[in-house]
Amino acid sequence: MFFGGNAPMEGVLNSLAMEPFITGAQPHSRAAEITEVSPEATLLPPGVDADLTYELDGRRSHLAFGPDWTLVALRRRAGAATVCVSATSGDLADEVLAAAVRTARTGTPGESAVPVGFWHVQGCGGAGVRAPRTMDLPPWQEIRGNYPRSAVAALDTLMTVRPQDVTGRLVLLHGPAGTGKTTAVRALAHEWRDWCQVDNVLDPEVLFADPGYLTSVVLGEERADKRKWRLLILEDCDELVGADAKRDSGQALSRLLNLTDGLLGQGLDILVCLTTNENVARLHPAVVRPGRCLAEIEIPRLPKDEAVTWLGTGAEISAEGATLAELYRLRTAV
Secondary structure: OOOOOOOOHHHHHHHHHHHHHHHOOOOEEEEEEEOOOOOOOOOOOOOOOOOEEEEEOOEEEEEEEEOOEEEEEEEOHHHOEEEEEEEOOHHHHHHHHHHHHHOOOOOOOOOOEEEEEEEEEOOOOOOEEEEEEEEEOOOHHHHHHHOOHHHHHHHHHHHOOOHHHOOOOEEEEEOOOOOOHHHHHHHHHHHOOOOEEEEEEOOHHHHOOOHHHHHHHHHOOOOOOOOOEEEEEEOOOHHHHEOOHHHHHOOHHHHHHHHHHOOOOOOOOEEEEEEEOOOHHHEOOOOOOOOOEEEEEEOOOEOHHHHHHHHOOOOOOOOOOEOHHHHHHHHHHO
16 A cells, blocks of 8 residues: 555555455454544454554544554544554454444433434435434423413424324424424424334435435335334425425425325334414415315414513513513523
8 A cells, every 4th residue: 555645544444354355364344434423432352452543623533553454433523433454354354343333322312312413415316324312302292381372282282193193194383483393393303203204304405306315315224123104394494385386396286295295105104393483374275275284384473461470570571572582581590
């Protein structure tokens, strides 16, 4: 191997780790992609020290040699890492990799911890990339008091839905900005965690405009538990579901409808949760037609009397009531 003066050090470590695999001295290779790696994690089997190390912006990568095995661990941004092991036998490679990966775990997740995938498109016309994270999401009962009585009953019902209750495939939450739609979606992910894998699409405006991206997200990645349904969360989709969506968004609306009630969605246990600030009267009629929505819930401002009770202070509330965001600002200001 030849390395130029400008060769990236991560590449040097990775190339050195590949040498025994390429030559056949250690013909068995195993690798793991890990997210949310603790900064204190050694990414090495217990009792093993790294032979070569490289640090960039606080991210430490290393190469280690053991009896009949070689390990390279490359740390990336956002707490992710790749660990690769080559060894003289497959069992040994599995053993060394498992020992290294165990050090990456950040502890036992709490009751509110929910795994969530975040999708984004990579490159023009590229496939989607899913970045998994474990998030601390609120149980519904903890935040139930933040919502107006006009919405609570419908949200109560939605939170208790199970696979046998699914009819329509679309969950639509609409109302003014700041009323707590995103927080309600977070609680929904918590309440459905036992039977539904949750994925948040960071660029929904691209999702339905790019067939390749849509296909990769809909088919998803290989999952350990294929029995679970999937919930795709698309936030702030005003342009996608508005009354003029068909004219302004081309095929995007058609692909959304096909996913929730068409050939694309047939045979796929997928639910789609949309949030929008649009009034339901201004939504495209095809989106809210009977049978398509599992739930269509308006989350309005809290009426004045409910807002006064929530705030519990003498702060002035307008006759139109207040959004949850406005109430939190008032509480902070007191």
